[in-house]
Amino acid sequence: MSSDARLEDRDFTAPPIFARLQQRALRVGAVLALAALAGLVAAPRQAMHSYLLAFMLCLGPTLGAMALLMVCHLTGGDWGVGIRRILEAAMGTLPMLAAAFIPIVIGAYLHLNYPWANPEELKHNEHLVHQASRYLNPSLFLARGVLYFIAWGVMAYFLLAWSEAQDRPPERPPDKRFQALSAVGIIIYGWTLTFAVIDWVMSLTPEFTSTIYGLIFMVGQGLIALCLATIVAHRLRSHGPMSEVLTTRSFHDYGKLILTFVMLWAYFSFSQWLIVWSGNLPEEIHWFQDRIKGDWGVMGLALIVGHFAIPFALLLSRGLKQNARKLMWIAVWLILMRYLDLYWNIEPSFDPAELHYRWLDAVLPLAMSALWLGYFLRNLRRRPLVALHDPHLAALLAKQHE
16 A cells, blocks of 8 residues: 555646647647638538548547557556556547547438449449448448447447546456456457448448458557557656656567557558459459559558658667657657558549649648547546556556666
8 A cells, every 4th residue: 555655646647738738739620620611611522532531540549549458458568557548548539539420421421432322323333232232321331330439439438447447546456357358359349440441441442352451450550559659658758757657668669569560561561462463353453553553653652661661670770769759750750651551542542543632631630630639638637647556557666666
């Protein structure tokens, strides 16, 4: 109890600058949202294309944080102690994403994004008619989306509720509950996200199929969540007792994990290309042909270099991984690459002939990201930056004082 008392006496509240950042993010988000509304009135179809990009971008750190948190509970260890509450704050933005899903559904009913929802497209494509009657139609699209968010919401609710209980003296050790939920939850996450990505992104080109498509998005979500956690952890490192939790070894661990996700993204992406190309099926190869010609091909090459080659080469350095500031800038770079990767996956489905970057493709993702950031910072400020009665925290601090 004495160690617990000493922990409670320490200042584990978020620094005041986070409140100012929250207010600025909300203001910027509100202004950009007004600009996006003007774009919606002027060009509703393009606005819905850009909105899907923004939605998938913000969904990444939300669900990626939940997956990383469950991995943390399953594996234990010191690496997750310092970023656990950061991941929980990101996961806690799930209600915002559930509300943000409503325009996606409305867009499906108004035939603004998905060809399988457009009666005019169905008249000229028997394959689409078959898919629309059995799986891809607005009603089932809505029903499945509701089920996905219910599954994610239930898992997030218990993970957050049990974590909040760790700020008070626990009646019994909570580790087993976390581990039991995470063991089942990581499977549910993988299953639901796979189908969600098929519904929301892959079905933009209904002829294209890929069994590895969901895995690419899972890795991308884990990467962007880990990059966000690294950036926030760098800012918190100099804040009071967090310096004892976020050590050089912690950032070395984050760097190794980021390197792992970078390599997994490259491996899965190349595997998808190799399998599709060797299969030589016209409807599948067409998806890649649209993305490797002209300016789209230049963007694909930029992803190979920027999303894999550069961070891979840099993160091989042990010294760089241990340098929190340098690792933070690599994390910022990779978040930009995640945006570029989503753009390369989504936009050619609407305009395969030529790359036309429109202002809504920047404004809508920035608007939703700013609002998401404000919500995230609000969550982070509500509770202590660590779970005060987490046994892993006590063990980590004990090591620091040995």
